[in-house]
Amino acid sequence: MDELIRILTQSLAEAIAPTTAAFAIAAIGLNLHFGYTGLLNMGQAGFMLLGAYGFGISTIAGAPFFLALLIALGAGLIFAVVLGIPTLQLRGDYLAIVTISAAEIIRWIGRSTWLQEWTGGASGLQGRNYKGTFQDLSPLPDGRTTIGPLEYINTGSDSWWTRLFAWGVVAVVLLFVWLITRSPWGRVLKGIREDEDAVRALGKNVYSYKLQSLVLGGMLGSLGGVLYVLPLTIAPDAMGRTMTFFAWTVLLLGGAATVFGPVLGSMIFFGAYMLMRTGMRALSENTGVGNIISTTNVEQIGGMLVGATLMLLVIFRPQGILGNKKELAFNVR
């Protein structure tokens, strides 16, 4: 019984973890791309990593917190423009190929010895080097706080302040995205998602709108990247293809083209992922299941199950949890 409570508490903690908020924001960006505009960005992790580097490197160089945040967003903006200008003229699939390779390039440059002085190479940047400015902003008193089953220090890496800040950013971003997607601007994006030639024939500069969407979603990716590394370290290999793949799972689970989908998707995904892994570990340690699944295999099986979930999701519930069933009926044209 104690064991069960421990497992449940752990998944609850994961559902409100700052990294979960970071994925929610990255998935909101992806939602602008895919859910609203129909752009296939397969390199959201590249935007996240670039944001993390932008923030970390400029902080280490002495930039105050908000300047470093702006630099991180600027890095996402430039990356989106550089990728978008040549590819958005082409058919949708090309963007997918270009973004996935560009994200890999960012990761390889990051982990190379070439820019090691700034990026820290393959081992990345230690958290203590760039977290100071953020933690200094904390309005919380010193000490620890317990809320329900959860207990953290008030200010620090894995703290209430990090959680408060990360979910506060999610709330602001949600409000903003809700406002822009219900506007005529958002309607143009949806029109482009449906048929860009039709929108072009109505006198809209489709290219410019696609670029705006790519930039905005990419900047949200970078913002997510900053939030992701606030409680961790900046490690290029932790922000690779798997991260993009998780962001997509989060988006499709919650429901593309819905406002709350990415947030709900992120909480459910990471909560369930944690539940599954801790549950399996507990079972294999304490019961006969251990003969089939050894504790060392739990991570691999977990990753495999995420893949299977994503596949089942797209096959049986492509609209996700919050998606509109009615809209789905016209997916096949």
Add this chain to the structure above:
Amino acid sequence: MSADETTHAAPGTGPGDEAGRAPASVVDAAAAAAQEPSSATAVEARGELAEIEPVVGVSKPDAILVADDVVRRFGGMTACDVDHLEVQRGAITALIGPNGAGKTTFFNLLTGFDTPQSGTWSFEGRSLQGKSGARVAKAGMVRTFQLTKALSRLTVLQNMLLAAPDNPGERFWLSWLPFTWRAHEMAATEKAMEILARFKLADKAPDYAGSLSGGQRKLLEMARALMTDPTMIMLDEPMAGVNPVLVQSLLGHVQALRDEGMTVLFVEHDMHAVRHISDWVVVMAEGRIVAEGPPASVMRDQAVVDAYLGAHHDTDLGDDSLLDPEILARLEAEEEKR
């Protein structure tokens, strides 16, 4: 319709031009009289066109669109090769021709959806060459597509609102401030509902466009194009798949647009429709314009008949039985029963 006495086709402009010219009959004049245009502007448009000699590439008194040497090749095949064409302002011009004649290709080139190997064209005196589809539409030349493009996962009303020009809320930095665009949106909604009502789609306004039937999508696309306040509207087979009764009312709408001063260029295979509403007909075959002239006479043109039916055929494409009110009345009655 005095120019109907003889029909011409410019020499050396296409297949079948070596065939003999069929003299137009006096019946044409009567047929034309049966469909007198309904307003002053329309009478004017027809009147001006009636004095023009119906030869390929003839210049019009008030041309809104002028195209020169527009050539588009796909591999070794020349899909479009238009030497010279002028489209009269405020008139309904039909572009006809057999399947694969290059009509859609020509439309795509003019509207910036395809790039020709060579050619120049101008709209209202301004060159449109090299302009993107969006720029062409903004200039006032708005097109529809042969393969309908309904925006499925937007509602019918949203489809319409999307087309409204100059919406401040479509600018990103104003989009999150609803008070900056709400007034525009309200006005656009009112206008959209009016147009939808005209096309009998008003009660579909809240439905997803993806739930419309094929014919309804055609109507929506035309309604959406009108929402942009075009100077000239280019319709690629607007009547295809629309039921005969609605075709009648659509034809009425198109005429009404012309009477309001809009220029219409449309591609259509339904000869009855072409005959009924167009002021001028341009005929394409194998990428070239083989004839142009007033509807009544051009369909008797041997070059045109040849283009459609092959040589040695003497059918009149604009067969008047299709205009028979009795047949139409029967169709209408059948429609009512359904």
